Amino acid sequence: MSQKILSHVEASSLKPSVAPFAIGDTVDVHTRILEGEKERVQIFNGVVIARSGSGSREMFTVRRIVAGEGVERKFPLHSPKIAKIEVKRSGVSRRAKLYYLRDRVGKSVRLREKREEQAEAAAGAKKSSKKPAVAKA
Numbered sequence: 001m002s003q004k005i006l007s008h009v010e011a012s013s014l015k016p017s018v019a020p021f022a023i024g025d026t027v028d029v030h031t032r033i034l035e036g037e038k039e040r041v042q043i044f045n046g047v048v049i050a051r052s053g054s055g056s057r058e059m060f061t062v063r064r065i066v067a068g069e070g071v072e073r074k075f076p077l078h079s080p081k082i083a084k085i086e087v088k089r090s091g092v093s094r095r096a097k098l099y100y101l102r103d104r105v106g107k108s109v110r111l112r113e114k115r116e117e118q119a120e121a122a123a124g125a126k127k128s129s130k131k132p133a134v135a136k137a
Contacts, residue, residue, distance in 0.1 A: 013056045015078045019085040021060075023048055024093030024111045029062060029075055030083040041083055044073055047091065047111065049098040051077075063101060070102060090114040 021027055028045045046064030049072070053059050058077040063070060075082060091111035098111075 010056045013078065018077060019087060021048060021085060021087045022090070022093070023051060023096060023098060024091030025087050026089040026091065027062060028086040028088055029073075030086070031075075032081050032083050045088065046071075046073075047098070047101065049101055050096075063098075 019027075025048050026045065027048055028043050031042050031044060033040055033042050044062060044064070046062040048060055049063045050061040051058065056078050059074050060077055061072055061074050063072045065071070090113065092114050093111060
């Protein structure tokens with residue numbers, strides 16, 4: 001009984017639409033910041049190196065390099081302070097956590113890019129390369 005109530009309360013606090021992104025993607029996180037009476041949007045861009053939690057407690061970690069130093073920031077996924085999340089580039093990753101990027105410097109930090117257009121074109125070429133079956137009379 002109490003689990004149903006908790007899940008109902010949690011469902012009401014979730015954002016209706018969250019941009020789908022994965023580990024290894026390069027994203028821009030638009031965060032609302034209050035400075036006195038004014039509100040502005042600050043953009044933090046970097047590579048998603050981790051996602052954790054579930055439901056309203058889901059968090060994700062974004063890492064970028066600023067002035068030669070690595071900067072990581074954790075964001076609650078369903079926070080009202082997050083205006084939007086834009087996926088700039090999809091990276092290929094075979095790991096759930098990319099903490100090994102912390103030890104890397106320079107170009108070795110880059111991940112391979114996922115190219116959907118090439119994958120679709122290759123799949124189409126494989127289908128068309130098959131010879132049609134000829135019926136013998």
